[in-house]
Amino acid sequence: MEKYKRILIKLSGEALAGTKKTGVCYDTVLDICKKIKKVHDKNVQIGIVVGGGNFWRGRQNEEFDRATADYIGMLATCMNALTLNDAFRQLGVESRVQTAIEMRQVAEFYIKGRAHKHLDKNRIVIFGCGTGSPFFSTDTAAALKAAEIHADVLIKATNVDGVYTSDPKLDKEAKKYDSLTYLDVLNKKLKVMDSTSTTLCMDNNIPIAVVNINNDNDLVDLVEGKKIGTIITNEE
Secondary structure: OOOOOEEEEEEOHHHHOHHHOOOOOHHHHHHHHHHHHHHHOOOOEEEEEEOOOOOOOOOOOOOOOHHHHHHHHHHHHHHHHHHHHHHHHHOOOOEEEEEOOOOOOOOEEOOHHHHHHHHHOOOEEEEEOOOOOOOOOHHHHHHHHHHHOOOOEEEEEEOOOOEEOOOOOOOOOOOEEOEEEHHHHHHOOOOOOOHHHHHHHHHOOOOEEEEEOOOOOHHHHHHOOOOOOEEEEOOO
């Protein structure tokens, strides 16, 4: 019996680039989608919010208008969403792309009720264009969508197996947290998600799980209730 029946996965754009660091490595995309498919095959309903950092990272100089830069980033997330959608198609998994900015020839415009219907039909829903507004990160979009679709957990799929006291790649003494509270994350300024998204999850009591997307069974183990990565809740 799966612990989580409906999940929201937050994927970074950089995860889709693989070793290329920028752009898209399609073999990497297929590998990620195969891992998500394992969860989907357990009849878990899945929403995905994807970033755009493999194509665009904020303002290119101090004179660049912040809002314009954010809108460009939203378009980058749409490219990634369409890439994921095509990978799921190749794997025989039904999925839909919904965008927070209307582009009807490319994807559906986000409507909460329609997203719920897709999820109820066991279609993966990929949310592009962040919140549709500048000055908000895709982490905040993930927290918002997790609340709107009534997700049981928000899964932050990263390149590390949880949250550490410091960067484990730079500090050999870094220690992993098995569990944290939202206030721990905010007070210790841990780089899990930005403060807006963390607070939104706290206010709506949405657990945040941080797992390594590179590990074959982390997502499956998590939805089955096994202790994987770091879990962030209201409980001490």
